[in-house]
Amino acid sequence: MIHPADPILTHVRGRTRGVAALVALALSAGVLVALAPAPPAVAGPGTVTVSEDFSSGTLPAGWRAVDGTWKVENGRLYGTSTSAAQNNKITFGRHLNDFRMEATVRFESVASASRWTALGLDVPADGTPPWWIATMRSGSTASNGLEFAQRTAADTWNVTNTGSAPYAAGTGRDVRVAVEVHGSQARWFVDGREALRTTSLQRSANGGQALFVNGATVSYDDVSVTELAPNGYLRPEGSPPAVIAHRGASAAAPENTLVAQEVARRANADWIEIDVRPSRDGVPFVLHDATVDRTTDGTGPIRNLTAVQLKALDAGSWFAPQYAGTTLPTLVEQLADLRTRGGNLLLEIKGAHTREEVATIVRVIREQRMSQRVFVQSFDVAALRYTRELAPELPIGLLRGSLDADPVAVAEDLGLTAYNPSGKALLTRPEVVADLHEAGVAVMVWTIDSANQWRSLEQAGVDGIITNRPAELAGWNAAYLQRPAATPTVAIVSPVDGAVLDRAQAPAVSVIATNAETVTLTLDGKRIENGGKLDLTGLAAGRHTLHAEAVGSAGRASATSTFTVEVTRAGLAYVILSSGANRAALNALNSLLLNERYEALAAFATWQAGKGVPAEVASVVAADARVLGED
Incomplete structure (x- = not known):
């Protein structure tokens, strides 16, 4: 054992708990506050050297299709290799010692489950060996489903590390992959979780990045390369010590x-x-x-x-x-x-x-x-x-x-x-x-x-x-x-379930999700922006339903919140004041409301719809006036 003057060291980075998507929007007197998840501590304010979503419809400038068939269609890059003997590649980027490379990868078709795609980590622009790659097979749960490997100057393989992914990539499935490289060290991530690491990379002085395909057709989207701070000893999110x-x-x-x-x-x-x-x-x-x-x-x-x-x-x-x-x-x-x-x-x-x-x-x-x-x-x-x-x-x-x-x-x-x-x-x-x-x-x-x-x-x-x-x-x-991925959770914090609101209020939606990659929010079945203010002036009086759905690698979760728009004099006054009606119509509407002449108010709003009062507002004023007239 060690005593105080005796060291023993351990190296692993504090990780951010859970791969959580957090969207929190708080309501306070109409003020919207957005809380976003902190970025991974390993990245810092790095320079993004490559960012490509292939929306241009053509191969990006500076990308070099060395061999094989490479084309851009439907907002994705497609690479095809017709033989297991073909390590077809497209090169791009510049030499970096410390960087994170990410891509969304989908096997469209494969000759067999052993065929693969790879992120090129240190590859000459002309694609000649030696080069280093991080490989994923379509049968990624195999013992060598993931690899770090070198194609040597003698054009032979030197596979230094093998491992398995948490699930099979298969075909037709988008998989988000990333590799963090710090000099001779690298970590392979699948959907935000480390799956393999190496300390054996042999770096060149000028190799850049690349994508590889072998015996398959593979499509790619959202390819990025971000330069990292040189301290690769900080543990990335999703990695153990x-x-x-x-x-x-x-x-x-x-x-x-x-x-x-x-x-x-x-x-x-x-x-x-x-x-x-x-x-x-x-x-x-x-x-x-x-x-x-x-x-x-x-x-x-x-x-x-x-x-x-x-x-x-x-x-x-x-x-x-x-x-x-x-x-x-x-x-x-x-x-x-x-x-x-x-x-x-x-x-x-x-x-x-x-x-x-x-x-x-x-x-x-x-x-x-x-x-x-x-x-x-x-x-x-x-x-x-x-x-x-x-x-x-x-x-x-x-x-x-x-x-x-x-x-x-x-x-x-x-x-x-x-x-x-x-x-x-x-x-x-x-x-x-x-x-x-x-x-x-x-x-x-x-x-x-x-x-x-x-x-x-x-x-x-x-x-x-x-x-x-x-x-x-x-x-x-x-x-x-290999621990099971955490199940997503989602909760609608605002408006709270069962809330009764009048039209003078403008609540902001507050949704909190964990372990989620996407969060979808609908109001009465129609998609709304997460965190936007709810405009109650245009909603029908009565009950409305918010539904949130969170999707993550371990499944999905949903939450529902109902609220009621209640008709009140204060709420109707707010609708009128913010209606955009012309001055004459505005004065008439306010006078009729102040004197509680609800039947006349409904009739006037209907008559002025599309004239002195915007049509959509007029229908709300008329409907609420009738409700108030019944009380």
């Missing part, structure tokens, strides 16, 4: 070794967390403790031992006999293994380091070409300041055993990418997560091995969790992603 393997898979293999790193990688950890300390001759080694006594067959402080002495130690037998002969890795070895076999490194600079010692760590990271896949954290503020000064390209995180009074201020002072407290400390003040996210700072907590605490931290919105049990947390995340 990142899995950070503490000292590798330290519950299953000797900590801080290459074998622990391999076990964590196979357990689908998003990050490998390790500790680094220098040898006597200045070589950075991967070791947690200040001495080698606990995890090797040697003794003494690591800073008193040379690299040759350290490499001669057995770092595996203490854990289990089958790991005898396992050695302490240098930082070079650790990074080389990650570079060639895959994975990202959360690197803790352990204990106090001089500027020169931090400079050595930075040099090793750069020499191993791993700057895009290393995140540096430390309890030592000086080490973080040195890192920021020497390598501003590296993200940095501050480890804390307890929370600062103002974590946001600390983060701003140090230029942090993440603020990484103990999970136990964070749960005493979970509200700081939202404050840090508002400032664009991720939250990674350490070291948590309990499913109950994972749940609490996920609900608090943390972006990552450092754990000794990465396989278990990855499994917990998989269960989280």
Whole structure:
């Protein structure tokens, strides 16, 4: 376990609860207030580089149909591939390191359920390999229904990640898909929920975006690409926290070794967390403790031992006999293994380091070409300041055993990418997560091995969790992603059911829906704008019905509210004053109403219909006058 000076980090972003469509329009003395859902914290005010609904009827400017048949019809883009051997593509956009690509996709016909479409994530404009894609098969619930894959320079496939969607895309069904890319990391979303992630993208210097079709005809609508802020460590809406393997898979293999790193990688950890300390001759080694006594067959402080002495130690037998002969890795070895076999490194600079010692760590990271896949954290503020000064390209995180009074201020002072407290400390003040996210700072907590605490931290919105049990947390995340979609709910807040209103009132409709993609509102069977004011001056006296229907991925919900338009003298006076009648007619109408001459009022309104009084208003005045005359 970790003590206060001992880090373990977790990376996952606080997610916005529920995929909810919220439309709230409040009535207060005729004032309309609109409440809209907050945008995903990951996007921020990003630049939209592509936004196409294909309403022009032709291929958009800058879109290049590399191969296959591509055409625009009926406000959609259609792509056709007649063979499973054809990876037909259309390219567009520009190179971005951090972006979100979205599209509405519909398989129109397929040769078989294994045929696919894909969002191209890093594709040259001429479509020549290598390129990277996020694939969805029409049989998307298959074990490889979703994929991240590379077409290599040798024109072969390198499929790095596979998974399944929550339902089959099939044919004739619109599916909203999205991929968020941050450098080598990407997350696949289906209808707003993460379904697959990767840390293995190999990015080019100039590849843009594309759409692909294989053995099918597929149509697309509402294609967009939005540039994201570079902090890809913030957890997107619909995603669980990142899995950070503490000292590798330290519950299953000797900590801080290459074998622990391999076990964590196979357990689908998003990050490998390790500790680094220098040898006597200045070589950075991967070791947690200040001495080698606990995890090797040697003794003494690591800073008193040379690299040759350290490499001669057995770092595996203490854990289990089958790991005898396992050695302490240098930082070079650790990074080389990650570079060639895959994975990202959360690197803790352990204990106090001089500027020169931090400079050595930075040099090793750069020499191993791993700057895009290393995140540096430390309890030592000086080490973080040195890192920021020497390598501003590296993200940095501050480890804390307890929370600062103002974590946001600390983060701003140090230029942090993440603020990484103990999970136990964070749960005493979970509200700081939202404050840090508002400032664009991720939250990674350490070291948590309990499913109950994972749940609490996920609900608090943390972006990552450092754990000794990465396989278990990855499994917990998989269960989280497969949870049933929340059923939509909808309620009509205003006018309340059973309300009695007179014509002088102008209520605004207030509908609140959750887990809904669309909300439809009708008044007496006719579609009305959600949030618009109800004009009671033109409605017939008596009962009226509002009906709201919310539709989401898990079904639909409906609500009904009835209200009554009551005839009153005040209401009729309002109708007359706002009628638009000419001055003579207006004076006559008011005089007849004031003297309660209702029969004459009805007759005058009928006579002046379409003359001094607008016809539609005259009929309401006449009808209400007759009702008042009967009382």
